[in-house]
Amino acid sequence: MSTSAISVREGEVLALLGEHLSNAEISSRLFISVRTVESHVSALLRKLDVADRRALARRAAELARAERPRPASALPTPLTAFVGRVRERAELAEAVKTRRQVTAVGPGGVGKTRLALAVAAEAAGDFADGVWFVDLAPVVDPGRVGAAVAAAVGVGEQPGRGIDETVLAALADRQALLVLDNCEQIRDGVAPFLERLLVTCPRLRVLATSRARMMVPFEWVFPVPPLSFADGGDSDAVTLFMERAAAVGRPPDPAVRERIAALCERLDGMALAIELAAARWPTLGLDGLTAGLSDQLRILAGGPRADDRHRSVRAALDWSHDLLEPHDRALLRRISVFVMPFTADAATEVAAFAPLDPAAVADGLGRLAEQSLLAATPSPAGTRYQALETIRQYGTERLADAAELTDVRSRHLGRCLAGATALTAAGAEGTDRPARFDALAEDMRAALAWAAGRPERRADAYRLALAMGELTFARNLLGEAQQRFEQAAALAGDDAGAGAG
Incomplete structure (x- = not known):
C-alpha cells in the first residue's frame, strides 16, 4: 500500500507511534480523543498491511529515514588531484564496506589522509546519512575526542548530559561513515571512544588514519604502503x-x-x-x-x-619523534647507523648503553615499528628491521645533537669489523657466506667511510678495508676489491700498519 493513501492526520499518528507513544499520549499530543486515535491506528494497520503496533513503529522509523534529507558531503576538498593507488583504493573501500572500524596505518608523509579522503568520497553514496571528517591533529587531550566529533557532526551540548553521551545519542540510528584523521597522538582517548560509539551506533562505520594502530580487538588494520616505483x-x-x-x-x-x-x-x-x-x-x-x-x-x-x-619532511618527522617516549627517541637515533635490515641482537650490540639497557631494545624496536618508524620483516631466521632513508638521516642529526654520534658509530664499526673478520676466518667458506656478506656489505662500507676519515680509527679502518678487499674479491666484485686493497695500503702508510699488526 502506498503511503500516499495515508491522510495527514494518520501520518501524524504514525510518526508518534514511531516514538513509541501510547494512544493516550498521542491523544494528548494531537488534541484528539483516544477513540479517534484507535480508529487511525486500525486504519494504518489495514493500509500498511502490518500485524501490530510494533510493526507500525518500525514502519514509521523506515519512513522517517527515507524522508530525511541527504546531507551534503562533510569532507574537505583537496586542492590537488589524487594520483594513482588504484589497488589500495579498491582494497580500502571494500574494507570500509565490510568492517566496522578500519585503521589506515603508515609513516608520516606516506599519504594516509589523501587516500582516506579519496575512499570516503567514493563511498559516500553507500551511506544514507553521509560522511563526516574529523581532524584530530589539534586535539591534545584524550578526553576531548568526543567533543571534536561533536563539532564535526554539528551536535551541541545538552544540559545534564556529557558531550560523549550527546554524540552517541545523536548518531545512534545513523548510517554514516566517520573519518577520524591523525589519531596517533591521542590513541588512549580514541580507542575507548570508538568502542562505545560502535556498540551504541550499529549502522556507523569508522575509517581512522594513524601512524600507529589502535591496538584494540575490533580494529582492522590497513597498512598504507609507499607509492609504487616498481614500474x-x-x-x-x-x-x-x-x-x-x-x-x-x-x-x-x-x-x-x-x-x-x-x-x-x-x-x-x-x-x-x-x-x-x-x-x-x-x-x-x-x-x-x-x-x-x-x-x-x-x-x-x-x-x-x-x-x-x-611543510617539510623534517616537520613530519618532528611530529612523530615528539610522540615518542625518551627511551624510544634514544633507540631511534642510535639505530639510524644501520644501512641494511638488522636484527634485535645487532641493535642491542650498537644501541644498548645508558639510558637503554639490553632488555629494553627489543621491546623498543617493536614500539618504533608500531609507530611506523621502522619496517619489520619476519623471516625463518628472525625478524629484521629497517628505517627509511629520510628517517636514518633524521636520526643521524639527532645523534649529533645528543653528542652520541662518535660512540654509536664506533659501536657500529666494531660490529662490522667483527662480522668481516668472521667472514674471512678459516672455515668461513660455507654456502651461506655470499648471503652473509651481502647482508652486511652496505653497513661495512658505511662504517669504513666513517672510520677512514678519523685518525684515531685508522687501524680499525685498515683492518676493515683489508677484509673487505678479500670479501669483495671472493664475491667477484673485482673493481671494488682493487679499490679496497689500495685503500688498505694507503691506511697502512704510516703507524697504522703497526697498530693493525
Whole structure:
C-alpha cells in the first residue's frame, strides 16, 4: 500500500507511534480523543498491511529515514588531484564496506589522509546519512575526542548530559561513515571512544588514519604502503612527480621518466617527499635534486602550509619523534647507523648503553615499528628491521645533537669489523657466506667511510678495508676489491700498519 493513501492526520499518528507513544499520549499530543486515535491506528494497520503496533513503529522509523534529507558531503576538498593507488583504493573501500572500524596505518608523509579522503568520497553514496571528517591533529587531550566529533557532526551540548553521551545519542540510528584523521597522538582517548560509539551506533562505520594502530580487538588494520616505483617510468610515484612538477613550471620531458623513477626510489616512494621534490624541480632540475638527496631533510622543504607538519619532511618527522617516549627517541637515533635490515641482537650490540639497557631494545624496536618508524620483516631466521632513508638521516642529526654520534658509530664499526673478520676466518667458506656478506656489505662500507676519515680509527679502518678487499674479491666484485686493497695500503702508510699488526 502506498503511503500516499495515508491522510495527514494518520501520518501524524504514525510518526508518534514511531516514538513509541501510547494512544493516550498521542491523544494528548494531537488534541484528539483516544477513540479517534484507535480508529487511525486500525486504519494504518489495514493500509500498511502490518500485524501490530510494533510493526507500525518500525514502519514509521523506515519512513522517517527515507524522508530525511541527504546531507551534503562533510569532507574537505583537496586542492590537488589524487594520483594513482588504484589497488589500495579498491582494497580500502571494500574494507570500509565490510568492517566496522578500519585503521589506515603508515609513516608520516606516506599519504594516509589523501587516500582516506579519496575512499570516503567514493563511498559516500553507500551511506544514507553521509560522511563526516574529523581532524584530530589539534586535539591534545584524550578526553576531548568526543567533543571534536561533536563539532564535526554539528551536535551541541545538552544540559545534564556529557558531550560523549550527546554524540552517541545523536548518531545512534545513523548510517554514516566517520573519518577520524591523525589519531596517533591521542590513541588512549580514541580507542575507548570508538568502542562505545560502535556498540551504541550499529549502522556507523569508522575509517581512522594513524601512524600507529589502535591496538584494540575490533580494529582492522590497513597498512598504507609507499607509492609504487616498481614500474619505472609508468609508476604512481613518477606520475605524482610529473603532475606536481608540471603545476609549478615547465613539465619534465617524458624522456627522463626513468631517471625520475630512480629519484622516487631514493625517496622511498613517500608521497610528501615526492611532492616537495617536485616543487623544487623548476630551480634545481633533476641533477640538482639527485645531488641534494644526500641531505634530504634540507632539500625537501616547501613554503608555508596550513598544516605545518606538511611543510617539510623534517616537520613530519618532528611530529612523530615528539610522540615518542625518551627511551624510544634514544633507540631511534642510535639505530639510524644501520644501512641494511638488522636484527634485535645487532641493535642491542650498537644501541644498548645508558639510558637503554639490553632488555629494553627489543621491546623498543617493536614500539618504533608500531609507530611506523621502522619496517619489520619476519623471516625463518628472525625478524629484521629497517628505517627509511629520510628517517636514518633524521636520526643521524639527532645523534649529533645528543653528542652520541662518535660512540654509536664506533659501536657500529666494531660490529662490522667483527662480522668481516668472521667472514674471512678459516672455515668461513660455507654456502651461506655470499648471503652473509651481502647482508652486511652496505653497513661495512658505511662504517669504513666513517672510520677512514678519523685518525684515531685508522687501524680499525685498515683492518676493515683489508677484509673487505678479500670479501669483495671472493664475491667477484673485482673493481671494488682493487679499490679496497689500495685503500688498505694507503691506511697502512704510516703507524697504522703497526697498530693493525
